[in-house]
Amino acid sequence: GLKHIQAIAPYVGGRPISEVAREYGLDESKIVKLASNENPLGMPKSAQQAMLKAANELGRYPDSNGFELKQVLSARLGVPTDWITLGNGSNDILELSARAVAQMGDEIIFSRHAFAVYPLASQSVGAKAIEVDPTAQFGHDLPAMLRAVIASGEKAKLVFVANPNNPTGSYLSAQEIEDFLVAVPPHVVVVLDEAYNEYLAPEQRYDAIAWVKRFPNLILSRSFSKAYGLAGLRIGYGVAQPALTDLLNRIRQPFNVNSLAQAAAVAALQDEAFLQQGYELNRAGLAQLTQAFDELHLPYLPSAGNFVLVKVGDDDGAGAQMNLALLRRGIIVRPVGNYGLPQWLRISIGLPEENAAFIQALRDIVSSTK
Numbered sequence: 001g002l003k004h005i006q007a008i009a010p011y012v013g014g015r016p017i018s019e020v021a022r023e024y025g026l027d028e029s030k031i032v033k034l035a036s037n038e039n040p041l042g043m044p045k046s047a048q049q050a051m052l053k054a055a056n057e058l059g060r061y062p063d064s065n066g067f068e069l070k071q072v073l074s075a076r077l078g079v080p081t082d083w084i085t086l087g088n089g090s091n092d093i094l095e096l097s098a099r100a101v102a103q104m105g106d107e108i109i110f111s112r113h114a115f116a117v118y119p120l121a122s123q124s125v126g127a128k129a130i131e132v133d134p135t136a137q138f139g140h141d142l143p144a145m146l147r148a149v150i151a152s153g154e155k156a157k158l159v160f161v162a163n164p165n166n167p168t169g170s171y172l173s174a175q176e177i178e179d180f181l182v183a184v185p186p187h188v189v190v191v192l193d194e195a196y197n198e199y200l201a202p203e204q205r206y207d208a209i210a211w212v213k214r215f216p217n218l219i220l221s222r223s224f225s226k227a228y229g230l231a232g233l234r235i236g237y238g239v240a241q242p243a244l245t246d247l248l249n250r251i252r253q254p255f256n257v258n259s260l261a262q263a264a265a266v267a268a269l270q271d272e273a274f275l276q277q278g279y280e281l282n283r284a285g286l287a288q289l290t291q292a293f294d295e296l297h298l299p300y301l302p303s304a305g306n307f308v309l310v311k312v313g314d315d316d317g318a319g320a321q322m323n324l325a326l327l328r329r330g331i332i333v334r335p336v337g338n339y340g341l342p343q344w345l346r347i348s349i350g351l352p353e354e355n356a357a358f359i360q361a362l363r364d365i366v367s368s369t370k
């Protein structure tokens, strides 16, 4: 293999329920998985119905250009359809962005503790990944990222910014992002990854579409995997001005988004009630978890997403050790040692009873090791 490919650290996902059940001799139905920032409500019923209807046409190829979904998105977002790229999950958009603008010897800039696909997408095109030191709270330090872009000069081709970021849950204000977009040289493309955007509180929300209209070097990346509950179908989209969108569309696989996903996404986009229910459930679940962490005197980071990062010990084995103890009790969460955070665990926010099962297990473990 090529050296830059061999250097890539493989992506580590949440462990599947069936595998954990087998390994720890547990009943699958009793396992609680809070490991992949999935929607605890599952898929919206509206999307399920649309998908089943679309299943009758599976003998045909998907619509390569996603006509119907783009119509709905276009009306919703207030941009023409040629500003939209559909992706096989928003991961696809992240990767297409790297492939469209960067190659061997170029540089791609992002924050330390940012989403794991940024280094993956960067290294797979042979670009050098520049990791910028985060803020004290592990958030993106945008002024420092800007300095890194400037220092990189002509080599800098792309910057990944996640808002909120996974796994830290950190949030950037509209002013911080806008100052950054204004200052970034126009030859550098900025991907603003908004996979968890729908979980932002009303006072945290901002008009990213206005930025796309203003900045020809901006790509917004959005997902149907989280708030819309369609993680298993793999669908997301990018929004950018037509010149940049055209590049992404040229290099994507012609049928990168399957027909079931397209049909489900059209339905999910129109299901306001599902989105609202998920939002409220998430707010309540976050309060439930953080209250338990307070009681157990475990530090955690404020989160703007559907997950929370909690510090479970002071030594570098703490995260892995607690993860194992939780697995034995049938609770799957996400260790984040591969993100450079070995003392922490990332907990996805679940249903109230799932959160409670996790909290009970955590209490048991903490009290048995005192």
Ligand code: PMP
Pocket: 037, 088, 089, 090, 091, 092, 115, 162, 164, 165, 166, 193, 195, 222, 223, 224, 225, 231, 234, 235, 236
């Ligand atoms: N961006 C961030 C910050 C994420 O956490 C994730 C999911 N883990 C994604 C993008 C990709 O999600 P998907 O490909 O399912 O849309």
